[in-house]
Each structure stands twice: as structure tokens, then as C-alpha cells.
Amino acid sequence: xxxxxARATVTLRKPAERVASEILGGRxxxxxxxxxxxxxxxxxxxxxxxxxxxxxxxxxxxxxxxxAELGYTPNAIARSLITRRSNxxxxxxxxxxxxxxxEVLSELSAHATVHDERILLFALPxxxxxxxxxxxxxxxxVDGVIAAVRLSLSQLEAINRRRIPVVFFNRYLRDHPVNxxxxxxxxxxxxxxxxxxxxxxxxxxxxxxxxxxVVGEERLRATLEKLQELGIRDTPVVRGGYDYESGAxxxxxxxxxxxxxxxxxxxxxxxxxxxxxDAARFDLGLAVPEKLSVVGFDGVxxxxxxxxxxxxxxxxxxxxxxxxxxxxxxxxxNPKLPPEKRVLAGQIVEGGSxxxx
Amino acid sequence: xxxxxARATVTLRKPAERVASEILGGRxxxxxxxxxxxxxxxxxxxxxxxxxxxxxxxxxxxxxxxxAELGYTPNAIARSLITRRSNxxxxxxxxxxxxxxxEVLSELSAHATVHDERILLFALPxxxxxxxxxxxxxxxxVDGVIAAVRLSLSQLEAINRRRIPVVFFNRYLRDHPVNxxxxxxxxxxxxxxxxxxxxxxxxxxxxxxxxxxVVGEERLRATLEKLQELGIRDTPVVRGGYDYESGAxxxxxxxxxxxxxxxxxxxxxxxxxxxxxDAARFDLGLAVPEKLSVVGFDGVxxxxxxxxxxxxxxxxxxxxxxxxxxxxxxxxxNPKLPPEKRVLAGQIVEGGSxxxx
DNA sequence: TTGAAAGCGGTACCAA
DNA sequence: TTGGTACCGCTTTCAA
Numbered sequence: 212x213x214x215x216x217a218r219a220t221v222t223l224r225k226p227a228e229r230v231a232s233e234i235l236g237g238r239x240x241x242x243x244x245x246x247x248x249x250x251x252x253x254x255x256x257x258x259x260x261x262x263x264x265x266x267x268x269x270x271x272x273x274x275x276x277x278x279a280e281l282g283y284t285p286n287a288i289a290r291s292l293i294t295r296r297s298n299x300x301x302x303x304x305x306x307x308x309x310x311x312x313x314e315v316l317s318e319l320s321a322h323a324t325v326h327d328e329r330i331l332l333f334a335l336p337x338x339x340x341x342x343x344x345x346x347x348x349x350x351x352x353v354d355g356v357i358a359a360v361r362l363s364l365s366q367l368e369a370i371n372r373r374r375i376p377v378v379f380f381n382r383y384l385r386d387h388p389v390n391x392x393x394x395x396x397x398x399x400x401x402x403x404x405x406x407x408x409x410x411x412x413x414x415x416x417x418x419x420x421x422x423x424x425v426v427g428e429e430r431l432r433a434t435l436e437k438l439q440e441l442g443i444r445d446t447p448v449v450r451g452g453y454d455y456e457s458g459a460x461x462x463x464x465x466x467x468x469x470x471x472x473x474x475x476x477x478x479x480x481x482x483x484x485x486x487x488x489d490a491a492r493f494d495l496g497l498a499v500p501e502k503l504s505v506v507g508f509d510g511v512x513x514x515x516x517x518x519x520x521x522x523x524x525x526x527x528x529x530x531x532x533x534x535x536x537x538x539x540x541x542x543x544x545n546p547k548l549p550p551e552k553r554v555l556a557g558q559i560v561e562g563g564s565x566x567x568x
Numbered sequence: 569x570x571x572x573x574a575r576a577t578v579t580l581r582k583p584a585e586r587v588a589s590e591i592l593g594g595r596x597x598x599x600x601x602x603x604x605x606x607x608x609x610x611x612x613x614x615x616x617x618x619x620x621x622x623x624x625x626x627x628x629x630x631x632x633x634x635x636a637e638l639g640y641t642p643n644a645i646a647r648s649l650i651t652r653r654s655n656x657x658x659x660x661x662x663x664x665x666x667x668x669x670x671e672v673l674s675e676l677s678a679h680a681t682v683h684d685e686r687i688l689l690f691a692l693p694x695x696x697x698x699x700x701x702x703x704x705x706x707x708x709x710v711d712g713v714i715a716a717v718r719l720s721l722s723q724l725e726a727i728n729r730r731r732i733p734v735v736f737f738n739r740y741l742r743d744h745p746v747n748x749x750x751x752x753x754x755x756x757x758x759x760x761x762x763x764x765x766x767x768x769x770x771x772x773x774x775x776x777x778x779x780x781x782v783v784g785e786e787r788l789r790a791t792l793e794k795l796q797e798l799g800i801r802d803t804p805v806v807r808g809g810y811d812y813e814s815g816a817x818x819x820x821x822x823x824x825x826x827x828x829x830x831x832x833x834x835x836x837x838x839x840x841x842x843x844x845x846d847a848a849r850f851d852l853g854l855a856v857p858e859k860l861s862v863v864g865f866d867g868v869x870x871x872x873x874x875x876x877x878x879x880x881x882x883x884x885x886x887x888x889x890x891x892x893x894x895x896x897x898x899x900x901x902n903p904k905l906p907p908e909k910r911v912l913a914g915q916i917v918e919g920g921s922x923x924x925x
Numbered sequence: 926t927t928g929a930a931a932g933c934g935g936t937a938c939c940a941a
Numbered sequence: 942t943t944g945g946t947a948c949c950g951c952t953t954t955c956a957a
Contacts, residue, residue: 239730241950252928257952265926282729287707288654289950291645292933302689307677308869313670320664320691329704332659332689334677347686350644372639373596455873489874512665516812517846518875598934609944614936622942646934649949928957933950941943 240281249277260285291352300328300539301353303344303360305335309453310482310511315359315380318532326540328354341366349373355539358382361423376542378535381526382425388550390542392535396426396508399524399557400433400477403506406559407475408441409568412504416473417448418461418483424453427479430508434477447473451483458486459494466495474504475565481507481514481523488519488564504565514562522565524557531555597638606634617642648709657685657896658710660701660717662692666810667839667868672716672737675889683897685711698723706730712896715739718780733899735892738883739782745907747899749892753783753865756881756914757790757834760863763916764832765798766925769861773830774805775818775840781810784836787865791834804830808840815843816851823852831861832922838864838871838880845876845921861922867914877920884912 234244246253251270258264259274266274277283291297300323306312316332323330331353333344338360345366348356356370359380364387370377379391407415417434420427431448438446449464451457458478466472476491478484484507491497491505499505507514510525534553542548561567591601599613606613608627615621616631623631634640648654657680663669673689680687688708690701695717702723705713713727716737721744727734736748764772774791777784788805795803806821808814815835823829833848835841841864848854848862856862864871867882891910899905918924 237731243950253950254928254930254952255926257950258927261952267926270926282726284703284706284730286649286709286950287704288645288648288709289933290952292643292649292935292950293952295933297645299688307670307674310667313664313673316670316689317664317691320689321693329708330689330691331656332673332677332687334674334687336678346641347644349641351686352643352645369639373641374594455869485873493874512812513870516842517850600934610934611936611944611946612942614934615943618936624942627942643934646949647936649934649951650936652949926957929955931952931954933952936948938945938947940945 234281239286240278240283241286242283244281245274245277245283248281249273295352297352297354298328299331299351299353301331301333301348301351301356303333303335303341303348303356303358303362305338305360306453307334310513311480311509312359314511314528315532318528319357319380319535322532322536326536328536328540335360345369349375354543357535357539361425374546376539376546378539378542380531380535383552385425389552390538390550391552392531392538393426393552393554394524394526394531394557395554396430397433399508399559400430401437402559403477403522403524404434404437404441406567407477407504407506407565408438408443410504410566411568412475412566413443414469414471414474415443415446416462416465416469416476417446418451418458418465418476418478418487419448420453420479420483421450424479427453430479451479453480453483455482455486455489458483459490460486462487462490463494472497472503474502476503476505478505478507481509481511481521483507484521484523484564485513485519488521500564500566506565508557510557510560514560520563521560522562522567523560525560526557527555591638596643597635597640599640599642601638602631602634602640605638606630652709654709654711655685656688656708656710658688658690658705658708658713660690660692660698660705660713660715660719662695662717663810664691667870668837668866669716671868671885672889675885676714676737676892679889679893683893685893685897692717702726706732711900714892714896718782731903733896733903735896735899737888737892740909742782746909747895747907748909749888749895750783750909750911751881751883751888751914752911753787754790756865756916757787758794759916760834760879760881761791761794761798763924764834764861764863764922765795765800767861767923768925769832769923770800771826771828771831772800772803773819773822773826773833774803775808775815775822775833775835775844776805777810777836777840778807784810787836808836810837810840812839812843812846815840816847817843819844819847820851829854829860831859833860833862835862835864838866838868838878840864841878841880841921842870842876845878856921857923863922865914867917871917871919878917879919879922879924880917881914882917883914887912 242256243253246256259266259271356377383391419431447469449461451461476487484505488499488505491503497503507521507523514521600610603610603613616623616628713734738750740748776788804826806818808818833844841862845856845862848860854860864878864880871878
């Protein structure tokens with residue numbers, strides 16, 4: 212108790228008038244302050260503020276009142292230190308200016324709250340630049356990590372070594388079992404191609420994502436595979452960066468490299484699909500969907516705007532966020548659980564940007 | 569040192585083979601582990617890892633190697649407890665599915681990194697529901713708060729009482745001096761009206777934001793004031809919720825309540841302007857800008873899409889974010905600094921959605 | 926039911 | 942330059 216001596220010497224000359232500022236002298240109230248004011252021990256204060264602890268009604272009430280009088284707020288930092296639980300979850304995310312990730316973040320945040328976890332946000336300018344960031348993540352003793360960015364194997368191992376569970380959001384690591392929640396890219400792509408083919412389309416073009424996007428490549432592969440199954444080969448593929456501009460540029464390139472312009476542009480996400488539609492209408496004078504059918508992927512907000520009414524695969528972002536947090540928190544509670552991948556089906560949205568059969 | 573005894577008894581039988589897992593037995597490495605391995609004191613470890621501390625090159629190197637061998641990462645939680653600096657900044661934000669706030673968040677995050685601060689994200693479903701959230705903010709001993717949501721006076725006082733600096737982003741409290749960074753709503757609105765009037769427009773309609781938005785009301789007042797100065801009275805005003813749907817609904821309502829349809833729709837933000845344009849074109853068959861000029865506010869990403877090419881006031885979000893963090897960190901370092909409001913000018917973007925003079 | 930005391934993992938002061 | 946030690950504010954045994 213010696214270490215508390217300095218504090219115990221605070222005299223309360225005017226008990227009737229004592230106010231928080233007088234007692235504390237500008238400090239924030241601690242459980243010791245509350246204890247002194249309530250005339251109980253500090254450990255009693257801690258106990259009284261816990262849900263199912265043993266404390267008499269009388270003491271509970273005294274502590275409650277003293278805490279209120281001092282404006283006491285428990286120090287989560289100190290609590291975390293002793294409990295080894297920060298109630299912090301790191302969310303690694305990038306492209307907050309895209310349309311997709313803000314929705315993801317919003318849902319992740321909502322579900323984190325359900326599990327009484329706070330979000331420590333690491334919004335990366337690009338999907339790289341992680342190494343320095345990762346160090347900060349580890350320093351903050353987060354309970355878990357949600358990775359909506361690419362992670363190298365060594366980066367993942369650095370986290371695993373600290374026994375911090377990781378769940379990937381809409382991505383995963385090839386050849387390595389990891390926790391992940393994904394939207395079913397393969398099925399989504401196959402459904403879109405099937406419906407487009409049934410509508411009579413035969414000349415396809417693909418505006419794909421960058422090569423280092425695992426799910427993007429999966430979607431591309433599934434698209435081409437289904438086309439082959441339907442007897443359509445040599446489908447031209449161009450690359451984009453998931454943004455509006457590269458959707459527009461992609462269409463121009465598709466037309467440039469093909470012998471004939473395509474009747475369908477399969478885009479890797481909605482934002483590129485929107486760029487593609489605008490390029491078709493405003494640069495090339497191609498009516499959508501009359502002259503060109505365009506499909507996207509994601510189902511972001513603007514996809515429903517009257518100017519676009521995108522035909523797309525809507526990702527069940529809410530469910531995905533929920534699954535992500537469940538998966539993660541299960542592993543926070545029980546680190547022994549094996550890696551698990553949850554693949555949720557997307558839903559086709561039959562907008563007006565493509566003729567479907 | 570008695571409290572460290574348990575740890576000191578860890579025997580190192582095979583010094584040549586000792587690996588992190590053997591020494592630690594699954595624990596995360598602490599500075600004590602590093603100290604023991606390096607054969608120095610714990611305080612020396614702490615010192616060696618600080619920037620400008622006094623330590624011999626030899627010791628530095630030994631500590632560095634021991635730390636690397638054990639995969640040691642300093643515990644930011646423990647550090648925060650003693651330094652009373654969490655290096656955490658709470659960002660209170662809502663409407664992450666809007667187009668504007670994700671950009672804001674992205675920039676805030678970038679600039680927080682510059683100041684070596686992490687973002688503790690509180691993404692609120694609605695701008696209310698803060699009370700419960702606020703308690704969590706206070707528990708985490710954040711260095712400062714950035715409020716991009718409405719805060720009541722009592723909520724602000726609860727934060728001030730803990731001596732945590734707050735900066736409002738694009739909002740403030742009436743009749744109370746607070747730190748705030750805002751885009752110049754008044755000037756922006758006046759510029760738009762002036763240019764529209766110069767182009768010959770005389771029949772205006774306003775699709776405003778909700779009444780409880782301080783900056784929204786400021787913008788509305790400035791718009792109506794400038795119109796009056798130009799001799800235009802009885803401008804119809806309808807309300808919206810800053811979203812796409814209420815932009816569309818707003819236009820319908822403007823037409824319903826007015827004797828003649830307006831020639832200009834002044835919208836409180838870009839998203840409503842976009843909804844308004846789509847409603848004009850697809851519901852009402854009104855060509856934009858031939859039959860109806862539409863202006864927005866914000867300068868969000870989609871405002872530049874070919875389908876809209878919005879005439880709007882672009883907010884200098886990067887500069888605003890930078891100013892926000894500067895203002896905040898200045899007050900973290902020096903709590904005595906008086907409240908300050910920084911108002912940055914927006915820039916008019918002459919898109920194709922309105923005829924300007 | 927209550928209180929004393931031992932940490933959690935760092936930082937920083939002070940003496941050597 | 943180095944090590945010893947006293948905290949930061951809480952949770953959690955363990956006795957009383």
C-alpha cells in the first residue's frame with residue numbers, strides 16, 4: 212500500500228463540498244479515488260463494477276454513487292494489461308475510396324460491437340505497405356485480425372507466431388489453410404455466364420482485375436471455364452485495377468484487340484462495370500444493353516442507380532461480416548480451432564445493364 | 569525483483585538450441601525475456617529500443633539480437649499505461665455507406681499515421697446512439713477525439729471533463745466555442761447561386777439536408793440569402809436525408825409543391841444531386857442540364873462519372889483532414905490552447921449538370 | 926462478503 | 942552508460 216501513500220494523503224477538509232475537481236486536482240478518477248470516497252477498498256470497487264461479482268447491495272450502491280460523483284470511467288488500458296484481452300480487433304483494409312470496402316467496414320464495425328470489440332483501423336493507401344503497419348498491429352495486443360488486404364505468408368506467420376487469430380475477408384492464401392470468409396466467386400461467375408449465354412450472347416469480353424487478386428483470378432478462371440463448357444473459346448481478357456477508369460479503359464481495349472466488338476463485357480466488379488457502361492454510352496455511342504450487355508460483381512450501392520441498374524452478383528456483406536466476426540471470436544476464445552473457410556453464395560441481381568436468358 | 573522470480577527460474581539447459589518457444593513456453597516475449605537472453609537489465613532493453621536513449625553500441629546490438637531471436641514486440645498497452653499516452657485517436661463517424669465519409673476516413677487515417685497515432689473507429693449506424701459508444705471512447709484513454717457526427721453539449725462536456733481534446737469535422741456546436749475544421753459552406757453556396765443566376769436562371773428549388781445538420785442549415789441559409797440579394801424570393805425548399813433516394817424524392821416534391829417546375833435544383837450534397845438527376849431523366853423525362861440544372865456539394869468520386877459530371881463544390885478533404893489532425897495533436901501536446909475553428913474554401917467544379925454564367 | 930497484495934509489461938528516475 | 946526500483950490502474954487470488 213506504500214505506493215499509494217501519496218494519494219492517501221489527499222485531505223478532504225470540506226466533505227460536504229468536495230467535488231471531483233477538488234479531490235482529483237485535474238487527474239482522471241481511478242478506482243482508488245472511488246474507493247476512498249465510498250470508504251471501501253479498491254478491489255471492492257473493481258468487483259462492484261463487474262457483472263456477476265459478490266458484493267452486498269449496500270456496498271454496490273455506495274460505490275455506484277461515488278463513481279458517479281467523480282465521473283469515474285474504468286481504464287480499459289489497465290484492464291487489458293492484466294486480463295490480456297484488449298477487446299481490440301485490427302481491421303486491415305485498403306481502397307476506402309472504392310465503393311465496396313466502406314460497406315464492408317461498416318458491417319464489420321456493427322458486428323464487432325455485438326461481440327464487445329472495438330476496431331483498430333489500419334486503412335492502407337495501397338494493399339502493400341503492410342510491414343510497418345503490421346508492427347503496430349502486434350504492439351497493440353489486438354485480440355484478432357481481420358485482413359481485407361493481401362498478406363504474404365511471412366506476414367501471416369508473424370501474426371500467427373503471436374497466437375493472434377486472423378480471418379481473411381474475401382481473399383485467402385493459396386496452398387495454405389487459413390480462416391477466411393468469401394463470397395462464392397466461382398458459382399457467381401458461372402451463373403452470370405450461363406444466363407448471358409441463354410440470352411443468345413456469343414461474343415464475350417472480360418475486364419478482369421489485377422493478377423495478384425486471388426478471388427479475382429478465381430472469378431476469371433470460372434468465367435472462362437464456363438464459357439469453354441458452352442463452346443466459346445478465345446474470349447479476350449483485359450486487366451484493370453478495380454476502379455472506374457480502368458473499366459472504361461478496359462472496354463476501349465477490348466474493342467481495340469478484338470476482331471469484332473464484344474456483345475458482353477464481364478467486369479470483375481461493379482465499379483469497373485459502371486466505368487464500362489459510361490464509356491460505352493458516352494465515348495463509343497453504344498447503347499447498353501441494346502448493343503452491349505455489361506455485368507459486374509459486388510452489388511454496391513450505386514449499382515442500383517437508375518443510370519446503371521447493373522446486372523451483378525450481390526455479395527451478402529452483412530452475412531459475411533457476421534461470419535467473419537463469429538469465426539474470429541471463436542478462435543479468440545479457443546485458439547486450438549482449426550482453420551476454416553466459409554464461402555457464402557452471392558445473389559444475382561437482374562438489372563437492366565444486360566440481356567439475360 | 570521478487571515478482572519476477574517465477575520467470576527467472578526458467579532454465580536454459582541447451583543454450584545452443586534454445587529457441588523462442590522453449591524459452592517462452594507459448595507466452596509472448598516481454599522485455600524481461602529479452603533482457604535475460606541478452607544478459608542485461610530490463611530497463612536497458614527499454615532504453616535500447618527508444619530513439620535517443622543512452623546505450624552503448626555493444627549493448628544495443630546484443631539487445632537487438634535477443635529481441636529478434638525471441639520475436640519481441642513491445643507491448644503498447646503497457647507503455648500507454650505508464651506514459652498516459654495511448655497513441656489512439658477515436659474517430660466517431662457514421663454513414664460509411666455514403667460517398668463522402670469513406671473519403672474522409674481514408675484521409676484521416678493517412679494523416680493520423682503521420683502523427684504516429686492509430687485510429688480507434690466508432691462507426692455509428694446513425695448519428696445518434698452515441699451515449700453508449702462514448703463510454704467506450706473514454707475507457708480507452710484515447711489521446712483525442714475526431715467527431716464527424718453530431719455531439720450534444722453534455723456529450724462534449726463528458727469528454728472535456730476528462731481533458732480529452734475534440735475536433736469536429738464539418739460540423740460544430742452552436743453557441744459554443746469548439747475546435748472544428750469545416751469547408752466554407754456559406755461561400756460555396758453563394759458562389760454557386762451567383763453563377764447560376766448569371767446564367768439566367770430565375771426559378772430555383774432547394775433540396776436541403778435534415779434540419780439538425782448545422783452545416784447543412786448554414787448552406788441553406790446562405791443559398792436563400794444570396795437568392796434574396798439577387799431579388800429572388802419564395803424559393804421552395806424541401807428536405808432530404810443526404811441519400812440518393814431523398815434526392816430523387818426531393819425533385820418530385822419540388823415539382824409537386826411549386827406552381828411551375830424549377831429550372832435549378834440546388835442539392836445539399838452530391839448524392840442527392842445524383843438522385844435528383846436520375847429522377848429528372850428517368851422518371852420525369854427532363855434533360856439535364858437543358859431543362860433542369862442540378863448542383864451538388866462535396867465533390868465525391870462518382871460526381872465526375874460521365875453520366876453525371878456534376879457541377880458542385882469540391883471539399884478539400886485532404887487539407888481538411890490534415891488540419892484536423894494538426895489541430896488535434898496541437899491540443900494533445902498543449903491542452904491549454906483555446907478552441908479554434910478552421911474554415912477551408914471549397915472549389916467550384918464546373919461539370920455538365922448545370923448551365924453556369 | 927470484504928480487503929490486502931501480487932502482478933500485467935512497460936517507462937523513467939536515480940544512484941552507482 | 943548501466944541497473945534497481947517505483948510506479949501506471951486495473952483484475953484476481955487468498956485470507957480474514
